[in-house]
Amino acid sequence: EDKVVQSPLSLVVHEGDTVTLNCSYEVTNFRSLLWYKQEKKAPTFLFMLTSSGIEKKSGRLSSILDKKELFSILNITATQTGDSAVYLCAVETTSGTYKYIFGTGTRLKVLA
Amino acid sequence: GAVVSQHPSRVICKSGTSVKIECRSLDFQATTMFWYRQFPKQSLMLMATSNEGSKATYEQGVEKDKFLINHASLTLSTLTVTSAHPEDSSFYICSARDWRGGSIGEGEKLFFGSGTQLSVL
Numbered sequence: 001e002d003k004v005v006q007s008p009l010s011l012v013v014h015e016g017d018t019v020t021l022n023c024s025y026e027v028t029n030f031r032s033l034l035w036y037k038q039e040k041k042a043p044t045f046l047f048m049l050t051s052s053g054i055e056k057k058s059g060r061l062s063s064i065l066d067k068k069e070l071f072s073i074l075n076i077t078a079t080q081t082g083d084s085a086v087y088l089c090a091v092e093t094t095s096g097t098y099k100y101i102f103g104t105g106t107r108l109k110v111l112a
Numbered sequence: 113g114a115v116v117s118q119h120p121s122r123v124i125c126k127s128g129t130s131v132k133i134e135c136r137s138l139d140f141q142a143t144t145m146f147w148y149r150q151f152p153k154q155s156l157m158l159m160a161t162s163n164e165g166s167k168a169t170y171e172q173g174v175e176k177d178k179f180l181i182n183h184a185s186l187t188l189s190t191l192t193v194t195s196a197h198p199e200d201s202s203f204y205i206c207s208a209r210d211w212r213g214g215s216i217g218e219g220e221k222l223f224f225g226s227g228t229q230l231s232v233l
Contacts, residue, residue, distance in 0.1 A: 034221070034222060036224075041205075041227045042205065042225060042227055043224050045221050045222070045223070088155060090222070097144075097169055098144060098209070099146065099158060100146060100222055102148075102155045102157075102158070103155060104155050105154075105155045
């Protein structure tokens with residue numbers, strides 16, 4: 001059974017801290033891994049990763065994928081209160097049909 | 113980025129009624145749309161994959177007759193919760209893939225509608 005697991009489940013930090021969120025997966029026919037930020041309603045896209053070892057960066061956020069060890073990390077440096085959200089990891093698989101399996105999510109709270 | 117519109121954003125209904133939720137891709141064609149359900153403080157659970165012009169593919173444990181999916185055009189998929197009961201109360205969210213074809217590229221992302229909060233009394 002395809003599985004995506006994120007850790008930690010929740011995290012509380014202070015502004016300025018650096019956080020690392022983890023996503024591990026066990027799926028058949030991996031195609032890509034995506035990170036999303038969900039604040040209230042619709043998740044917003046952050047990164048899509050397909051190749052191992054290539055870091056993707058956007059401002060204070062960065063992410064990297066390890067296809068050998070089957071995990072990805074999302075780093076947020078110099079955290080701000082606006083980073084408080086649930087961060088979702090999703091893996092795209094092509095087992096018969098394309099579908100996206102979401103992880104449990106990590107709830108991040110950044111305190112001022 | 114691509115835009116996915118979902119309507120209504122909130123619906124309150126009586127037990128036994130049916131509720132239809134629409135999901136539209138506004139600036140791209142989506143041959144495949146996905147329907148998810150999310151309980152409070154939990155992740156997105158895939159309910160079904162909606163394919164334009166063919167039957168939807170349901171995940172294990174999701175009742176086909178309860179959650180009717182229709183994908184009649186390349187820009188519209190609907191989810192109808194039939195004979196809704198209080199246990200169906202949840203946040204339902206659709207998504208569509210902006211498929212540019214060919215090899216994997218930046219265009220192949222999954223975009224989400226704004227979700228529908230269903231409350232069944």
